[in-house]
Amino acid sequence: MQEEYVLNMEHISKIYGNGIVANEDVNFNLKRGEIHALVGENGAGKTTLMKILFGMEKPSSGTITLEGAPLEMNSSEDAISHGIGMVHQHFMLVNSFTVAQNIALGIEPKKGLFVDSAKVNDFARELGEKYHFDIDPTAVVGTLPVGIKQKVEILKALARGARILILDEPTAVLTPQETDQLFAELNVLKDLGHTIIFISHKLREVKAISNRVTVMRNGRSVGVYDTDELTEEELSAKIVGWEGGGELEKAPCTPGEVLIRAEHLSYYGGAQVPVLDDVSFAVHAGTVLGVAGVQGNGQVELVELLTRARELEQGRVEINGMDISRQKVRALREGGLGYIPEDRLRQGAAAGASIRENLISCSYYRAPVSGPAGLLSNEQIDAFTRQSIADYEIKCGSGASKISMLSGGNMQKVVVARECSGQPSVLIAEQPTRGVDIGAARIIHQKILSLRDSGSAVLLISADLAEVMKLSDAVVVLYDGRIVAYFPDVSAVTEEELGLCMLGLQRHSPERIQEVTK
Amino acid sequence: MNRERSFQLLRTAVSLLIALAAAYVIIFLISDTPLEAIRIFTVGPFDSKRHLGNIVEAAIPLIFSGLAMAVVFQASLFNLGAEGIYYISGAVVSLVAIFYSMPAGIHPLVIVILGGVIGAAVMAIPGVLRAKFNASELVTSLMLNNILLGVGLWILTNFMRDPETGNQISYKFAETALLPKIVPGTRIHFGLIIALACVLLTYLFLYRTKWGYEIRMTGINRDFARYSGINTAKVIIMAHLVSGVLAGMGGAVETIGLHQRFEWTALPGYGFDGAMIAMMGGNHPLGVVLSALFVAYLRVGADMVARLSDVPTEMVSILQALIILLVSAERFLHTYRQKWIEKGVKHGRAA
Numbered sequence: 001m002q003e004e005y006v007l008n009m010e011h012i013s014k015i016y017g018n019g020i021v022a023n024e025d026v027n028f029n030l031k032r033g034e035i036h037a038l039v040g041e042n043g044a045g046k047t048t049l050m051k052i053l054f055g056m057e058k059p060s061s062g063t064i065t066l067e068g069a070p071l072e073m074n075s076s077e078d079a080i081s082h083g084i085g086m087v088h089q090h091f092m093l094v095n096s097f098t099v100a101q102n103i104a105l106g107i108e109p110k111k112g113l114f115v116d117s118a119k120v121n122d123f124a125r126e127l128g129e130k131y132h133f134d135i136d137p138t139a140v141v142g143t144l145p146v147g148i149k150q151k152v153e154i155l156k157a158l159a160r161g162a163r164i165l166i167l168d169e170p171t172a173v174l175t176p177q178e179t180d181q182l183f184a185e186l187n188v189l190k191d192l193g194h195t196i197i198f199i200s201h202k203l204r205e206v207k208a209i210s211n212r213v214t215v216m217r218n219g220r221s222v223g224v225y226d227t228d229e230l231t232e233e234e235l236s237a238k239i240v241g242w243e244g245g246g247e248l249e250k251a252p253c254t255p256g257e258v259l260i261r262a263e264h265l266s267y268y269g270g271a272q273v274p275v276l277d278d279v280s281f282a283v284h285a286g287t288v289l290g291v292a293g294v295q296g297n298g299q300v301e302l303v304e305l306l307t308r309a310r311e312l313e314q315g316r317v318e319i320n321g322m323d324i325s326r327q328k329v330r331a332l333r334e335g336g337l338g339y340i341p342e343d344r345l346r347q348g349a350a351a352g353a354s355i356r357e358n359l360i361s362c363s364y365y366r367a368p369v370s371g372p373a374g375l376l377s378n379e380q381i382d383a384f385t386r387q388s389i390a391d392y393e394i395k396c397g398s399g400a401s402k403i404s405m406l407s408g409g410n411m412q413k414v415v416v417a418r419e420c421s422g423q424p425s426v427l428i429a430e431q432p433t434r435g436v437d438i439g440a441a442r443i444i445h446q447k448i449l450s451l452r453d454s455g456s457a458v459l460l461i462s463a464d465l466a467e468v469m470k471l472s473d474a475v476v477v478l479y480d481g482r483i484v485a486y487f488p489d490v491s492a493v494t495e496e497e498l499g500l501c502m503l504g505l506q507r508h509s510p511e512r513i514q515e516v517t518k
Numbered sequence: 519m520n521r522e523r524s525f526q527l528l529r530t531a532v533s534l535l536i537a538l539a540a541a542y543v544i545i546f547l548i549s550d551t552p553l554e555a556i557r558i559f560t561v562g563p564f565d566s567k568r569h570l571g572n573i574v575e576a577a578i579p580l581i582f583s584g585l586a587m588a589v590v591f592q593a594s595l596f597n598l599g600a601e602g603i604y605y606i607s608g609a610v611v612s613l614v615a616i617f618y619s620m621p622a623g624i625h626p627l628v629i630v631i632l633g634g635v636i637g638a639a640v641m642a643i644p645g646v647l648r649a650k651f652n653a654s655e656l657v658t659s660l661m662l663n664n665i666l667l668g669v670g671l672w673i674l675t676n677f678m679r680d681p682e683t684g685n686q687i688s689y690k691f692a693e694t695a696l697l698p699k700i701v702p703g704t705r706i707h708f709g710l711i712i713a714l715a716c717v718l719l720t721y722l723f724l725y726r727t728k729w730g731y732e733i734r735m736t737g738i739n740r741d742f743a744r745y746s747g748i749n750t751a752k753v754i755i756m757a758h759l760v761s762g763v764l765a766g767m768g769g770a771v772e773t774i775g776l777h778q779r780f781e782w783t784a785l786p787g788y789g790f791d792g793a794m795i796a797m798m799g800g801n802h803p804l805g806v807v808l809s810a811l812f813v814a815y816l817r818v819g820a821d822m823v824a825r826l827s828d829v830p831t832e833m834v835s836i837l838q839a840l841i842i843l844l845v846s847a848e849r850f851l852h853t854y855r856q857k858w859i860e861k862g863v864k865h866g867r868a869a
Binding site: 307309328329330332333339341346347348349350351352353357360361362364365370373374375376 | 722726727728729731732734735738739741742743744745746747748749
């Protein structure tokens with residue numbers, strides 16, 4: 001009976017140093033040669049469980065058995081030597097090395113004291129052929145698109161003898177086409193007898209690729225299912241722990257005057273080729289303009305220019321009628337700008353400060369939070385904190401707890417609460433629900449739409465196509481620093497069409513793109 | 519959260535106990551009468567009103583420098599300039615104490631305010647250099663310390679050295695310049711009241727005003743502060759200025775509180791002590807008071823041992839080094855902390 005399982009994790013608990021219980025009595029097992037999806041909201045404990053399996057964290061209690069033998073691990077090296085491999089969300093590759101050098105790093109075939117580079121290339125080529133991965137061993141990794149980099153990561157794990165592969169949100173950075181290709185490769189691996197753990201927030205992909213699925217909620221495993229038994233809706237309900245309420249209600253938009261106007265923005269940032277090349281667009285009050293695109297096509301720079309984190313080089317930007325070129329960040333915010341940044345730990349929040357302190361960072365200096373003589377009003381801060389916690393269903397002990405104690409989704413809710421509470425007339429939302437659970441994403445989406453309905457102009461930058469299509473009224477596609485496509489009505493577009501534009505395979509005429517500036 | 523705070527307290531307490539234990543070991547190794555020396559070191563400071571007074575007197579300058587360091591530390595700035603400020607502030611206010619006559623209440627008031635102004639002016643240099651040019655405040659402030667020592671010595675020898683004494687010390691201060699003693703039978707002076715007022719004001723400033731909020735947020739995450747619209751360059755300068763005022767006032771208070779002449783011919787060490795005290799007190803004004811009293815107690819104890827037995831006073835520097843090492847070592851008691859937290863979580867669940 002037990003033999004069909006390669007791996008058993010039993011009664012795993014993990015309590016972190018800050019008192020957070022990340023896993024509580026979790027059971028997780030793998031059948032040989034299956035693709036096993038691990039799903040759950042952020043903060044549900046998926047990552048912790050996988051870190052334990054990969055030897056990066058020690059469980060507080062519980063046992064792991066591999067092939068029937070108990071397994072005790074002190075580091076990732078131990079995990080690798082037992083045939084467990086992990087592909088992290090953020091790639092761990094040496095950009096200046098070739099594909100083959102990356103795959104062979106640390107286990108290079110030697111000729112005397114030196115690395116035998118011919119053998120290194122053969123080694124990588126043979127590995128690629130064995131697993132039907134289409135790669136060029138001599139290509140330099142830094143020049144490759146993310147889809148290929150991911151293949152290199154997977155091959156790296158396979159080269160080290162991995163029979164169990166952990167893939168942490170592998171599709172988050174991929175286009176739909178690249179995702180299809182990845183799935184084909186995973187099926188090959190499965191047929192060769194490898195066991196794959198697939199962590200994802202995208203339930204459609206879970207349905208498409210996995211055999212079984214383990215659902216986690218609040219640090220516990222709530223069930224293991226054959227993927228075929230559940231519909232996407234049922235799976236979603238198991239994840240959030242309640243039924244129904246799937247679709248967002250979106251009223252038809254009523255465009256008003258232009259509140260964001262960017263004209264002929266070009267940005268080089270010291271490089272020879274432009275990062276942004278003659279980008280122009282306008283966002284009207286009461287509408288959401290989505291910016292779709294594979295990451296690294298100029299989105300980050302565009303947002304940093306609009307929010308004054310970078311100096312403009314060419315072109316001009318007006319926000320709410322104000323030329324931003326000489327403005328300070330504070331003046332921009334005073335002028336009605338709200339900004340949800342893509343990285344909540346770097347910019348969006350002060351991890352060492354309390355929830356309440358994080359909530360007031362844009363309003364602390366003026367009435368009613370700051371009274372006469374610069375004294376902060378605790379009553380005002382408490383009232384605002386209570387209201388934000390209630391409005392956004394932020395799950396926390398109290399407003400005085402450190403924000404770092406919160407899960408990613410709840411932390412993001414704090415950021416959104418702060419940025420949206422002042423009724424900004426312009427909102428820039430950059431990956432507003434990245435790495436956030438379904439429940440939190442729904443609340444955040446609702447808040448963004450209600451801002452739009454009350455007459456704000458929203459610029460949404462997201463790598464998540466479903467999100468772009470759900471929230472936006474119109475969409476532009478950014479490719480290689482240029483706007484290559486403009487869809488004035490998002491309901492008439494398919495994901496495939498957008499996907500082709502994101503890959504630069506399809507472009508709209510300049511006349512059509514010109515329309516977005518009107 | 520509360521467990522976190524309690525753990526910090528516990529860890530500090532354990533560090534101090536280990537330091538004390540180390541002191542006993544040292545005494546045993548070098549003293550011919552170890553038990554007597556330990557008795558003097560441990561309870562001596564409490565055995566008379568005069569000795570208790572000594573603790574408080576010694577704590578006053580430490581409170582000022584601890585506060586000054588706490589303010590810059592909260593902004594995540596590592597500035598050790600309080601050292602030089604103590605010296606230059608003491609030297610300049612001595613001129614005013616010697617050569618100007620003013621009514622009794624006004625004279626010390628002017629001197630303390632002047633000390634604060636000098637401190638702010640000096641701190642403005644590393645502050646502006648850091649804010650505008652991103653020059654490390656640690657390097658600039660340390661180099662500044664030596665410059666200030668040189669300038670202070672020059673003032674002492676050229677403008678106020680008393681030729682009738684054989685030593686490198688100034689003329690006597692005017693009677694009106696001295697801070698009054700406030701507890702009979704001790705040398706505790708009015709500086710204590712000023713120090714405690716500064717503790718309260720610093721607390722309010724850091725935790726209850728918008729400027730303190732800016733300083734703390736900038737210290738915790740500078741990118742976050744900038745993103746929120748906080749002018750971080752301004753905040754860096756502001757933290758330096760406030761810290762400078764506190765250090766400068768400390769130098770002035772110490773000069774006219776405990777002394778009758780300006781007699782420092784080397785950096786007095788209070789600035790560096792302040793770094794240790796702020797660290798030990800968790801950069802919190804109240805913690806600063808407690809750690810300042812503890813360090814003062816160690817010093818008075820070491821002083822008495824040196825006078826009454828055969829253990830040299832330098833022993834206390836070893837203790838201080840040990841305390842800094844233990845308090846600033848994050849992994850110290852780490853395993854215990856983890857177990858304790860796990861137990862607390864389980865206990866909380868069961869209840």
